[in-house]
Amino acid sequence: MVEQSYGATRAAQNPGDPGWLSEALESLERVGFAVLPDALEPSLVTQLGSALDRLLQEQTARAGGDDALQAIGESGQVRAPCCEDSLFWSLIEHPVVDCIVERLLGPAAIVLQQNGVVMPAAGQRHQQQRWHRDLPYQSWVNSAPIALGFLCTLDPFNGESGGTTFLPASHRFPHLPSDAFIRGWEHGVDAPAGSLVVFDAMTFHRGGTNRSNAPRRAVNTLFGIPLLAQQVTLDAPAGASPLAVRRSGSTYRPADSADDYRARRQARLGKAKDGQ
Ligand SMILES: O=C(O)CCC(=O)C(=O)O
Structure with missing residues (x-):
């Protein structure tokens, strides 16, 4: 059904786009994030989960154990998994990911980083639970996206497991808003395992607290235009x-x-x- 309005015009949409793409592009533009549920095959999600568990163990051991990583704010993170297991390239080449990257960032887009995020169980803290942009330390805004994050959920994101929490439309404003504004407007993502949570890298977000009794895993692939190299x-x-x-x-x-x-x-x- 077409919603009624008066005195309003609609921005043109690309008539050839499938509904999911139009919706995702509009959400990304207006609120700074979009959720695409069930974008990955369950068997791929299982394989990625096992590979991430293994890489977390291997990287933690190589770095001298979890205490050494805690000391530098690196615990529960797998850096550049695609460099150590080719399975993670499936998240870079995924057709839905590629479609959005090509549309918003263009053919010259590159992968800026890929990180596995493992939120510890039982309410323990994690470095990514503080508000941040994925282009951190930037207090300005851009009129079109220059970088996009694609968080692939490997476990369900919900109130108990602590889905990623976004500040809607914060990619449109240079600074982090007040605590009162944050409390009123923050939005926690609910999504099943195998979803893609796509966001403008300038949208403020943080990982939620995982109060369940199992780690909550995701892989974030950040794409950007090759700016100022x-x-x-x-x-x-x-x-x-x-x-x-x-x-x-x-x-x-x-x-x-x-x-x-x-x-x-x-x-x-x-x-x-x-x-x-
Ligand atoms: O895992 C999450 O919920 C958030 C991850 C995050 O903030 C990030 O990768 O930048």
Whole structure:
């Protein structure tokens, strides 16, 4: 049924789009996120879950155990799973993911990061439970998306397991709103395992608290336009000043592996617990 209105016009939609795509694109534009339930085959979800459990164990052991990861805010996270198990490329090549990426970011889009997020059971804390953007430390807004997150749920997201909580339309405003606004408007996602939760990377969100008795797992693949990349990799000469090192861009160069990422983070944060 067409809803009645007066004095209003509708933005044109692409008549060739399937209904799910029109709905997802409109939600992404207006509220900053969209939920696509049951987007993945159950057998793939099971395989991804087992692979993520294995990688979490392996990466945690390589990093010196969970206490070492807690110290640098890295516990319960699997970095770049697609670099260690090709199964995770199925989330990058998934036709629904690809359709939205191509439409909103275009053919030059690249994967900026892929992370497994394992929310611990029984209400324990996790680094991703604080409000953040997936392009963090940015207090400005863009008129069209430059990066999109695709959270694939490997377990049900609901009030008990702590589905991701979004601040609707926060991709449209530079700053995090007040606590009162957050309490009034935050929206927790309910979705079965195998869903895709798609969001503009500038939409503020946080992982919910998992009060169930089992870990709650998801994989977040972040795609973005290849913005402001160096044309040639520049290395500052031996003995260069801190300024030259900073300007060379070496601090922000992509890590070679999950272990390299953690070694750099360890060097930067030491024992500080509050780093991002
Ligand atoms: O797992 C979640 O609910 C949230 C994950 C998250 O915040 C992130 O990957 O940026």
